[in-house]
Amino acid sequence: MNRTNALIELDAVTKSFASFEVLKGISLSVKDGEAVCIIGPSGSGKSTILRCINGLIPIDGGRIRVGEIEVHKLRSEKEMRPLRHRVAMVFQQYNLFPHRTALQNIMMAPVQVLGHDRREVEERAHRLLAKVRLSNKADAYPGQLSGGQQQRVAIARALAMEPQVILFDEVTAALDPETVKEVLTAIRELVDEGLTCILVTHEMKFAREVAERVCFTDHGRIVESGPPAQIFDAPQDPRTREFLGQVL
Amino acid sequence: MQWPLTYHEKKRVVQLAIVLALAGWIAADALLGGAAYWQRVWLRLPLLLTGSGSGWPLTGGFALNIFLGLGSMALAAIMGTLLAFGMMAKSRLVRLPCFFVMNFLRNSPWLVLLFAMLYIIPFNVRLFGVSIAVPAFVKAVIGLSLPTAANFAEIIRGAVQSIHSGQWEAARALGYMPMAIYSRIILPQALRRMIPGWMNLYALLMIATSLATVTGIQDVLTTLNTLLSMENERVIVYFYITTLFLFFAYCYPIALLARRMEQSVKGDTL
Ligand SMILES: Nc1ncnc2c1ncn2[C@@H]1O[C@H](COP(=O)(O)OP(=O)(O)O)[C@@H](O)[C@H]1O
Ligand SMILES: [Mg+2]
Numbered sequence: 001m002n003r004t005n006a007l008i009e010l011d012a013v014t015k016s017f018a019s020f021e022v023l024k025g026i027s028l029s030v031k032d033g034e035a036v037c038i039i040g041p042s043g044s045g046k047s048t049i050l051r052c053i054n055g056l057i058p059i060d061g062g063r064i065r066v067g068e069i070e071v072h073k074l075r076s077e078k079e080m081r082p083l084r085h086r087v088a089m090v091f092q093q094y095n096l097f098p099h100r101t102a103l104q105n106i107m108m109a110p111v112q113v114l115g116h117d118r119r120e121v122e123e124r125a126h127r128l129l130a131k132v133r134l135s136n137k138a139d140a141y142p143g144q145l146s147g148g149q150q151q152r153v154a155i156a157r158a159l160a161m162e163p164q165v166i167l168f169d170e171v172t173a174a175l176d177p178e179t180v181k182e183v184l185t186a187i188r189e190l191v192d193e194g195l196t197c198i199l200v201t202h203e204m205k206f207a208r209e210v211a212e213r214v215c216f217t218d219h220g221r222i223v224e225s226g227p228p229a230q231i232f233d234a235p236q237d238p239r240t241r242e243f244l245g246q247v248l
Numbered sequence: 249m250q251w252p253l254t255y256h257e258k259k260r261v262v263q264l265a266i267v268l269a270l271a272g273w274i275a276a277d278a279l280l281g282g283a284a285y286w287q288r289v290w291l292r293l294p295l296l297l298t299g300s301g302s303g304w305p306l307t308g309g310f311a312l313n314i315f316l317g318l319g320s321m322a323l324a325a326i327m328g329t330l331l332a333f334g335m336m337a338k339s340r341l342v343r344l345p346c347f348f349v350m351n352f353l354r355n356s357p358w359l360v361l362l363f364a365m366l367y368i369i370p371f372n373v374r375l376f377g378v379s380i381a382v383p384a385f386v387k388a389v390i391g392l393s394l395p396t397a398a399n400f401a402e403i404i405r406g407a408v409q410s411i412h413s414g415q416w417e418a419a420r421a422l423g424y425m426p427m428a429i430y431s432r433i434i435l436p437q438a439l440r441r442m443i444p445g446w447m448n449l450y451a452l453l454m455i456a457t458s459l460a461t462v463t464g465i466q467d468v469l470t471t472l473n474t475l476l477s478m479e480n481e482r483v484i485v486y487f488y489i490t491t492l493f494l495f496f497a498y499c500y501p502i503a504l505l506a507r508r509m510e511q512s513v514k515g516d517t518l
Pocket of ligand 2: 046047048169170
């Protein structure tokens with residue numbers, strides 16, 4: 001792979017919490033417009049990888065680059081601002097702001113953080129709500145929405161920042177089986193439109209369909225990575241085989 | 249009502265029984281000669297409430313306790329907010345002393361703090377060359393506001409920390425700066441959880457204002473004591489019951505409302 005044209009590049013990233021080494025040298029590069037899925041057992045460091053990419057947690061060693069931004073060199077929240085504009089994140093627990101309506105949740109950051117024009121942002125928010133098929137829920141509070149609806153609002157909120165990359169952290173793990181589909185449909189559209197996505201997921205079927213590449217992590221390392229067909233149908237590493245045997 | 253009773257209905261029945269028993273006892277006592285004593289209490293009630301026999305102007309009595317409670321609460325709100333932000337500061341140099349102060353004030357007997365203020369604060373303070381007398385009322389306000397401020401700060405800290413950490417994470421991921429996260433996301437949510445705690449604290453403070461009698465201000469207890477020296481012994485009980493009821497009648501509705509709000513906040517998702 002040509003490393004220089006990668007949009008996101010992680011190089012030998014290490015991270016410890018106290019004495020516990022969570023990431024033991026993660027190297028990964030993602031091209032512009034690519035959809036990469038990260039799979040692996042729980043506790044293997046998948047969420048930590050995503051949090052490091054958008055600077056939510058500082059890394060101990062290695063290098064992370066997003067576009068021309070060298071993430072490992074950023075020291076303060078203020079320096080992180082351009083990074084946060086470029087990289088949005090959607091969480092397992094939605095993390096919508098419960099004291100604001102769906103529409104306000106989407107509009108807040110573009111207006112308050114990016115300083116975009118309120119009227120223009122409102123138009124954008126309505127457009128995004130329509131995109132995730134929630135036009136009729138603009139004035140609902142998160143507490144009045146189902147899990148799947150909340151997660152779609154969270155996706156619209158991330159999109160409202162007009163990011164180049166979106167990180168999805170097990171966004172369907174907390175949902176009922178019947179609402180998982182509506183969220184996955186929304187994500188699939190984004191991937192088809194060419195937005196760069198890194199998805200941590202347990203939905204193997206979905207990963208196989210949307211991802212251009214799948215990475216399998218275990219104990220803080222990327223054990224194996226490649227096209228979905230290779231990972232799912234002909235896994236090389238015994239650990240990958242064991243994991244897939246359990247979940248498939 | 250259907251049998252068997254729910255927990256809530258049982259509670260209602262017990263409450264009703266207690267109120268009826270109390271009313272019955274008072275009525276029986278009134279018939280056995282208590283009515284005359286109640287008459288004396290009724291006669292003195294304006295004095296107990298306002299500090300003046302005619303009921304006006306408000307120079308003391310229970311009205312002074314209310315002023316004292318409001319004044320202390322206002323001062324405690326200011327000091328408590330500062331203390332809370334100190335306890336949540338990033339720098340250890342700020343955080344640790346604030347924690348020490350909070351713990352010290354929260355774990356001291358209120359009466360001791362009140363006495364301490366009585367002796368620590370001078371009778372006169374010199375400000376810009378002008379000597380200003382410090383009235384006992386001001387000392388009482390300061391003395392009561394100290395422990396209240398510490399509790400006030402703990403309520404703020406508890407509410408802020410009860411906000412799910414995912415809110416912080418989501419806000420940071422959207423590019424918010426720490427100060428903006430507090431003002432736009434954390435505090436608006438935490439405030440709903442603080443208000444019931446503050447109301448309970450105010451009710452507690454109101455009860456504690458009766459301690460301020462040691463500063464010599466003409467609050468309801470001082471008034472009562474002066475009054476009792478002129479009354480016969482048998483009637484004292486009736487006066488004390490009345491005073492007790494004054495505090496109860498003022499504080500219980502506040503506590504009740506606080507509990508209601510707590511229940512409604514609990515229903516919030518996240
Ligand atoms: N803030 C933290 N402090 C301490 N340990 C953490 C923290 N975040 C994650 N961990 C630990 O790091 C490991 C990997 O976590 P995570 O990246 O969330 O795994 P995954 O998302 O793959 O399930 C887990 O064992 C977890 O307990
Ligand atoms: Mg995780």
